[in-house]
Amino acid sequence: MSPSYADTVKLVEDNYFHWEFNMRMKLSRKGLLAHIIKPEFDALSDRSTVQWKTNDLKALGVIAGDVSLTYQVYIRGATTAADSWRMLEEQFNRNTLKNRLIVTKKLHNFKMESGTRFAVHVDQFKEIVLQMETIGEPLDETRQLVLLLGSLTDEYRMISTVLENTPNMTLAYAIQALSGVDASDESSSAQQKAFVAKKSYDKRGFNGKCFYCKKTGHKETECRKKKADEERGQVARETSDYAFTATSAMGKTEWLVDSGAS
Secondary structure, eight states, X not given: OOOOGGGSOOBOTTOHHHHHHHHHHHHHHTTOGGGGSOGGGOTTOOTTSHHHHHHHHHHHHHHHHTBOGGGGGGGTTOOSHHHHXXXXXXXXSSOOHHHHHHHHHHHHTOOOOTTOOHHHHHHXXXXXXXXXXXXXXXXXXHHHHHHHHHTSOGGGHHHHHHHHTSTTOOHHHHHHHHHTOOTTSOHHHHHHHHHHHHHXXXXXXXXXXXXXXXXXXXXXXXXXXXXXXXXXXXXXXXXXXXXXXXXXXXXXXXHHHHHHHO
Protein backbone atom coordinates (compact mmCIF):
# COMPACT_ATOMS: atom_id res chain seq x y z
CA MET A 1 0.00 0.00 0.00
CA SER A 2 1.37 3.42 -0.93
CA PRO A 3 1.92 5.81 1.96
CA SER A 4 -0.65 8.51 2.62
CA TYR A 5 0.17 12.18 3.08
CA ALA A 6 0.03 11.57 6.82
CA ASP A 7 2.81 9.00 6.49
CA THR A 8 5.00 11.21 4.30
CA VAL A 9 7.79 13.22 5.88
CA LYS A 10 6.96 16.90 5.51
CA LEU A 11 9.49 19.53 4.54
CA VAL A 12 10.83 21.36 7.58
CA GLU A 13 13.86 23.54 8.20
CA ASP A 14 16.55 20.86 8.40
CA ASN A 15 15.47 18.00 6.10
CA TYR A 16 15.43 19.66 2.67
CA PHE A 17 18.12 17.41 1.21
CA HIS A 18 16.21 14.20 1.93
CA TRP A 19 12.88 15.79 1.11
CA GLU A 20 14.07 17.15 -2.25
CA PHE A 21 15.19 13.72 -3.47
CA ASN A 22 12.07 11.95 -2.22
CA MET A 23 9.84 14.57 -3.83
CA ARG A 24 11.57 14.18 -7.19
CA MET A 25 11.04 10.43 -6.97
CA LYS A 26 7.41 10.93 -6.01
CA LEU A 27 6.76 13.24 -8.96
CA SER A 28 8.58 10.81 -11.22
CA ARG A 29 6.32 7.92 -10.16
CA LYS A 30 3.30 10.07 -10.95
CA GLY A 31 4.69 11.09 -14.34
CA LEU A 32 4.97 14.72 -13.22
CA LEU A 33 8.73 15.18 -12.95
CA ALA A 34 8.91 17.31 -16.11
CA HIS A 35 6.90 20.01 -14.37
CA ILE A 36 9.79 21.03 -12.13
CA ILE A 37 12.35 21.02 -14.95
CA LYS A 38 13.35 24.35 -16.41
CA PRO A 39 11.64 25.00 -19.78
CA GLU A 40 14.92 25.47 -21.68
CA PHE A 41 15.86 21.88 -20.85
CA ASP A 42 12.47 20.41 -21.76
CA ALA A 43 11.96 20.96 -25.48
CA LEU A 44 9.84 17.80 -25.84
CA SER A 45 6.94 19.09 -23.76
CA ASP A 46 4.31 21.52 -25.01
CA ARG A 47 3.54 23.67 -22.01
CA SER A 48 0.61 25.40 -23.67
CA THR A 49 -1.79 22.45 -23.75
CA VAL A 50 -4.68 21.92 -21.35
CA GLN A 51 -3.24 18.54 -20.37
CA TRP A 52 0.07 20.13 -19.40
CA LYS A 53 -1.61 22.81 -17.32
CA THR A 54 -3.81 20.24 -15.58
CA ASN A 55 -0.85 18.05 -14.70
CA ASP A 56 1.11 21.10 -13.60
CA LEU A 57 -1.56 21.93 -11.03
CA LYS A 58 -1.42 18.33 -9.84
CA ALA A 59 2.35 18.59 -9.40
CA LEU A 60 1.93 21.87 -7.53
CA GLY A 61 -0.57 20.20 -5.21
CA VAL A 62 1.76 17.26 -4.55
CA ILE A 63 4.63 19.59 -3.65
CA ALA A 64 2.53 21.85 -1.44
CA GLY A 65 1.01 18.85 0.31
CA ASP A 66 4.42 17.66 1.47
CA VAL A 67 5.49 21.03 2.90
CA SER A 68 4.78 21.55 6.59
CA LEU A 69 2.22 24.22 7.41
CA THR A 70 4.87 26.49 8.90
CA TYR A 71 6.81 26.70 5.62
CA GLN A 72 3.93 26.76 3.14
CA VAL A 73 4.13 30.54 3.43
CA TYR A 74 7.14 30.45 1.10
CA ILE A 75 5.11 29.04 -1.80
CA ARG A 76 1.74 30.71 -1.34
CA GLY A 77 2.43 32.94 -4.32
CA ALA A 78 3.39 30.06 -6.65
CA THR A 79 1.10 29.44 -9.63
CA THR A 80 3.09 26.59 -11.20
CA ALA A 81 4.99 23.58 -9.91
CA ALA A 82 8.24 25.05 -11.24
CA ASP A 83 7.61 28.27 -9.31
CA SER A 84 7.06 26.44 -6.03
CA TRP A 85 10.13 24.28 -6.61
CA ARG A 86 12.31 27.32 -7.27
CA MET A 87 10.97 29.18 -4.22
CA LEU A 88 11.70 26.26 -1.91
CA GLU A 89 15.15 25.77 -3.40
CA GLU A 90 16.01 29.43 -2.86
CA GLN A 91 14.77 29.30 0.72
CA PHE A 92 16.36 26.03 1.85
CA ASN A 93 19.25 25.36 -0.52
CA ARG A 94 20.92 28.70 -1.12
CA ASN A 95 24.18 29.88 0.36
CA THR A 96 22.75 32.35 2.87
CA LEU A 97 24.14 33.26 6.26
CA LYS A 98 21.16 31.61 7.93
CA ASN A 99 21.66 28.31 6.12
CA ARG A 100 25.41 28.40 6.75
CA LEU A 101 24.78 28.84 10.47
CA ILE A 102 22.23 26.03 10.56
CA VAL A 103 24.44 23.51 8.73
CA THR A 104 27.63 24.48 10.56
CA LYS A 105 25.90 24.19 13.92
CA LYS A 106 24.55 20.80 12.93
CA LEU A 107 28.06 19.66 12.00
CA HIS A 108 29.59 20.83 15.29
CA ASN A 109 26.83 19.19 17.35
CA PHE A 110 26.83 15.95 15.37
CA LYS A 111 27.15 13.02 17.76
CA MET A 112 26.05 9.41 17.59
CA GLU A 113 23.09 8.65 19.81
CA SER A 114 23.25 5.57 22.01
CA GLY A 115 21.52 2.63 20.36
CA THR A 116 21.82 4.04 16.84
CA ARG A 117 23.06 1.60 14.22
CA PHE A 118 26.33 2.63 12.63
CA ALA A 119 24.86 2.46 9.11
CA VAL A 120 22.19 4.99 10.09
CA HIS A 121 24.80 7.22 11.69
CA VAL A 122 26.93 7.17 8.54
CA ASP A 123 23.93 8.14 6.39
CA GLN A 124 23.28 11.11 8.67
CA PHE A 125 26.94 12.07 8.49
CA LYS A 126 26.99 11.91 4.68
CA GLU A 127 23.93 14.15 4.56
CA ILE A 128 25.72 16.83 6.60
CA VAL A 129 28.79 16.52 4.36
CA LEU A 130 26.56 17.09 1.35
CA GLN A 131 24.97 20.09 3.01
CA MET A 132 28.39 21.58 3.75
CA GLU A 133 29.32 21.18 0.09
CA THR A 134 26.08 22.85 -0.96
CA ILE A 135 26.74 25.97 1.11
CA GLY A 136 30.22 26.26 -0.38
CA GLU A 137 32.26 24.73 2.45
CA PRO A 138 33.24 21.22 1.31
CA LEU A 139 35.07 18.96 3.76
CA ASP A 140 38.20 17.15 2.61
CA GLU A 141 38.52 13.43 3.33
CA THR A 142 40.88 13.87 6.27
CA ARG A 143 38.52 16.23 8.05
CA GLN A 144 35.57 13.95 7.33
CA LEU A 145 37.47 11.05 8.88
CA VAL A 146 38.34 13.06 11.99
CA LEU A 147 34.76 14.28 12.43
CA LEU A 148 33.26 10.82 11.92
CA LEU A 149 35.56 9.12 14.43
CA GLY A 150 35.03 11.94 16.92
CA SER A 151 31.27 11.59 16.68
CA LEU A 152 31.11 7.95 17.77
CA THR A 153 29.97 6.65 21.15
CA ASP A 154 32.29 5.13 23.76
CA GLU A 155 31.55 1.63 22.48
CA TYR A 156 33.64 2.43 19.41
CA ARG A 157 36.50 4.05 21.33
CA MET A 158 38.98 1.18 20.96
CA ILE A 159 38.63 0.67 17.24
CA SER A 160 38.54 4.44 16.71
CA THR A 161 41.88 4.75 18.48
CA VAL A 162 43.36 2.01 16.29
CA LEU A 163 42.08 3.66 13.12
CA GLU A 164 43.35 7.08 14.21
CA ASN A 165 46.87 5.68 14.65
CA THR A 166 46.94 3.70 11.41
CA PRO A 167 49.06 5.41 8.70
CA ASN A 168 47.42 6.30 5.39
CA MET A 169 43.94 5.53 6.70
CA THR A 170 41.10 6.33 4.29
CA LEU A 171 37.51 7.27 5.04
CA ALA A 172 36.14 4.38 3.01
CA TYR A 173 38.20 1.78 4.87
CA ALA A 174 37.37 3.29 8.26
CA ILE A 175 33.65 3.04 7.48
CA GLN A 176 34.14 -0.55 6.35
CA ALA A 177 36.01 -1.47 9.53
CA LEU A 178 33.49 0.25 11.80
CA SER A 179 30.58 -1.40 10.01
CA GLY A 180 31.88 -4.77 11.16
CA VAL A 181 31.87 -3.82 14.84
CA ASP A 182 28.82 -4.43 17.01
CA ALA A 183 28.53 -1.66 19.58
CA SER A 184 27.14 -4.19 22.08
CA ASP A 185 30.39 -6.21 22.03
CA GLU A 186 32.36 -6.55 25.23
CA SER A 187 35.57 -4.57 25.40
CA SER A 188 37.83 -7.59 24.79
CA SER A 189 35.88 -8.59 21.72
CA ALA A 190 35.85 -5.04 20.41
CA GLN A 191 39.58 -4.76 21.00
CA GLN A 192 40.17 -7.97 19.08
CA LYS A 193 38.11 -6.71 16.16
CA ALA A 194 39.99 -3.44 16.22
CA PHE A 195 43.29 -5.31 16.03
CA VAL A 196 42.01 -7.48 13.18
CA ALA A 197 40.82 -4.37 11.35
CA LYS A 198 44.26 -2.76 11.64
CA LYS A 199 46.04 -5.94 10.61
CA SER A 200 43.75 -6.31 7.63
CA TYR A 201 44.40 -2.72 6.62
CA ASP A 202 48.16 -3.13 6.96
CA LYS A 203 48.05 -6.10 4.60
CA ARG A 204 46.51 -4.00 1.87
CA GLY A 205 49.96 -2.70 1.02
CA PHE A 206 51.42 0.73 0.45
CA ASN A 207 50.03 2.65 -2.51
CA GLY A 208 52.68 5.37 -2.56
CA LYS A 209 55.97 5.55 -4.47
CA CYS A 210 59.30 4.15 -3.33
CA PHE A 211 61.93 6.89 -3.03
CA TYR A 212 64.68 4.48 -4.12
CA CYS A 213 63.41 2.71 -7.25
CA LYS A 214 60.54 5.16 -7.94
CA LYS A 215 58.03 2.32 -8.31
CA THR A 216 54.64 2.29 -6.57
CA GLY A 217 53.35 -0.32 -4.16
CA HIS A 218 56.07 -0.38 -1.52
CA LYS A 219 58.18 1.83 0.71
CA GLU A 220 61.94 2.38 0.51
CA THR A 221 62.48 0.19 3.59
CA GLU A 222 60.73 -2.66 1.75
CA CYS A 223 62.45 -2.11 -1.61
CA ARG A 224 63.90 -5.36 -2.95
CA LYS A 225 66.06 -3.55 -5.47
CA LYS A 226 67.68 -1.50 -2.73
CA LYS A 227 68.36 -4.61 -0.67
CA ALA A 228 69.81 -6.40 -3.70
CA ASP A 229 71.97 -3.41 -4.57
CA GLU A 230 73.21 -3.20 -1.00
CA GLU A 231 74.05 -6.91 -1.00
CA ARG A 232 75.91 -6.58 -4.29
CA GLY A 233 77.73 -3.57 -2.91
CA GLN A 234 78.79 -5.55 0.16
CA VAL A 235 80.09 -8.40 -2.01
CA ALA A 236 81.94 -5.91 -4.18
CA ARG A 237 83.54 -4.31 -1.12
CA GLU A 238 84.57 -7.69 0.27
CA THR A 239 86.01 -8.72 -3.12
CA SER A 240 87.86 -5.43 -3.42
CA ASP A 241 89.29 -5.75 0.08
CA TYR A 242 90.39 -9.31 -0.64
CA ALA A 243 92.05 -8.29 -3.90
CA PHE A 244 93.83 -5.41 -2.20
CA THR A 245 95.08 -7.70 0.57
CA ALA A 246 96.22 -10.34 -1.88
CA THR A 247 98.01 -7.80 -4.05
CA SER A 248 99.70 -6.27 -1.04
CA ALA A 249 100.80 -9.69 0.16
CA MET A 250 102.16 -10.59 -3.25
CA GLY A 251 104.08 -7.33 -3.48
CA LYS A 252 105.58 -7.87 -0.06
CA THR A 253 106.66 -11.42 -0.93
CA GLU A 254 108.33 -10.35 -4.14
CA TRP A 255 110.19 -7.57 -2.34
CA LEU A 256 111.53 -10.00 0.23
CA VAL A 257 112.67 -12.44 -2.44
CA ASP A 258 114.39 -9.76 -4.48
CA SER A 259 116.07 -8.40 -1.39
CA GLY A 260 117.44 -11.79 -0.51
CA ALA A 261 118.82 -12.43 -3.98
CA SER A 262 120.83 -9.27 -3.97
